[in-house]
Amino acid sequence: MKTRLLLGALLCYGAAFAQTIELEEFATGFTDLTEITHAGTDRFYVAEQGGTIRILNADGTVGDTPFLDITDILSTGGERGLLGLAFHPDYEDNGYLYVNYTNLEGSTVVARYTRSAENDITADPASAAIVLTVAQPAANHNGGCLRFGPDGYLYIAMGDGGGAGDPDGNGQNKNVLLGKLLRIDVNSGAQYGIPEGNPFVGIDGSDEIWAYGLRNPWKFSFNRLNGDLWIADVGQGVIEEINKATSTAAGLNYGWRCYEGTQVYNNTGCSTAEMFTQPFAEYTHEATDGCSITGGYVYTGTTYPNLAGKYIFTDYCNNKIGWAAADGTLSYSEAFTGNEFTAFGEDIDGELYVGGKTSGTIYKITDSSLSTKGFNNKLFSMAPNPAGSEVFINLNNATANTAVSIYDLGGKLLLQQPLTTTANRIDTSALQAGMYLLEVNNVNGKNTQKLVIN
Incomplete structure (x- = not known):
């Protein structure tokens, strides 16, 4: 199946470049997918909210046997379940993968599993080693995204713990792990170590914190070319925001609950001396029919030059593929109805994919107006x-x-x-x-x- 959406001009220099975005069906049959990632090969691993991880091969076929099944140890439904998956940078040698899920008590758990000794298409369910457990006061705003950064450390997205408006003030409380982006060293310590350069080591604040002032970051990523960090943070009821920082910018405060995007939300107790980092870009629900941003990646592939350097994202409610240009300008496709996109994937070449919860389908993102492959009469x-x-x-x-x-x-x-x-x-x-x-x-x-x- 191929669907074509015509987008407006994105870059204006002389004659404007315009993209015709196509979502080409790549694979289907998934249930409530929450992550699409790889382990350094052309094979994808797809995490499903109910607790299974499935192998998606380069030809679009899906493995019959789950790579990992942890359905019996997690709570699911709503915003709970298996929410994150990341493979160790040395996965080929050590076989380590990390998952983020909500356990039967509703707490966030980050755990390490190991690839089976018998084959490379399953992980050993008995190999679980708990890395981190964080109690959750409510069922929503669990974050859940895991990524290894360019520095080799594991980054963990934590929501503010739920409840409308961050009633416990977790986003601005540097002594709790909720409402934060954490950075830990999984290669040291009994469970993990604290990397040098974490901003609150030796001073007030939890040592694991890398950034704070987040509400519910639903996917973050690193630009694989320059290491820039991109965070999509779900808003309260008016504004969705996109945050950007260099990979070395420690201790940034993204403002929640004092701010929702660039607008004051609840400044009770907010310090006027605090330095808040403004969003790189934002959009309102009213203007876009959106409600909940799903973060993606900066396009770093070689097939579609017009997309180069654009940050690609979507929204759970409007089903539009959007992107941010270098100046923060946002552009959107028309809506792909019946998908409810929940996760992006980036392959080893930097090409991008997006998955829909309702459709259970993963699509490859293409630009039919211009690609570096198959030019006829190339100039x-x-x-x-x-x-x-x-x-x-x-x-x-x-x-x-x-x-x-x-x-x-x-x-x-x-x-x-x-x-x-x-x-x-x-x-x-x-x-x-x-x-x-x-x-x-x-x-x-x-x-x-x-x-x-x-």
Whole structure:
């Protein structure tokens, strides 16, 4: 099944780029999926809220036997259940995976399991080692997302403990783990160690805390190219927010419950001396028909250059695929009805997928207006890529009025040069290391490719 949604212009530089987003059905048959992730290969692992993890192969087939089944040790329904899954960076060697679930008492549990010694398609259910347990005062706002950061530490998203408006003030209380993003070292200590650089070590505040002032972060991720941290935080009733920080920014306060997005929510007891970090972007329920943001990833794949550098997200209620440009501008697709998207997946090449709770289907996110694969009559080739101080453009057909333009991922024009021969040298020495979009345009058309500068 393929569904096509036409999106408006996203980048404006000369002629605007527009995407035709297609969700191509990749696999189906899942129940209440909560996570789509991989362990360093082209195989996906899909976590289902009821307590099972299933293997999704690169060809879209689903394994008959659950990789792990912990249904008998968790409570589920509503916002409880198996909520997070992450594989150790050295999974190939040690076989460790980590899950986040609510146990029979309703507490959040982070536990480590080990791959079976007999095969690589099951984990040993008897290998459970509890890493962390956090009591939950209510059934909702459990967070649950797990990610290993570029520093090799395990990050854990914790909601504020539930109850409308954070009645216990957990978001701003640095001595509790609720309403926080935690960072722990699972390679040291009896259960875990505290990484050097955690902001509240030796001072007031829990040692595990990396960031605070969160309400219910439903998915966070790290940009695999530069390490930037992106957090989607579900709002109370008006505003959904997207937070962004460098991977080394410790101790940030994202404001809840003093703020919902950029608006004051309840400033009782909020310190005027506190430094709050404003959202990178936000949207209102009224303007978008949204109610609960589902965070995704920055697109770092190579197939769809127009999506490069965009943070892709969705909303549980409006079923629209949205994204944030480098300046924080948000754009949206039309709604994909009957899905209720709950999780994104990123494969080993940076291509993105999204899963729907109601449909039980995982789709691949594509842009049919432009891809680097399958161009007919491609205008040019370039080398080297990655490049240093220069790159060479070789035109398939040299014609008059051919030009090359280089843009940053926010759409800012950085370089423009006419191409007068079949082979052309472009001086890129003024460009900093990073990713760019290189566009060649003439009467035969326009092609864009991703350019990486070392």
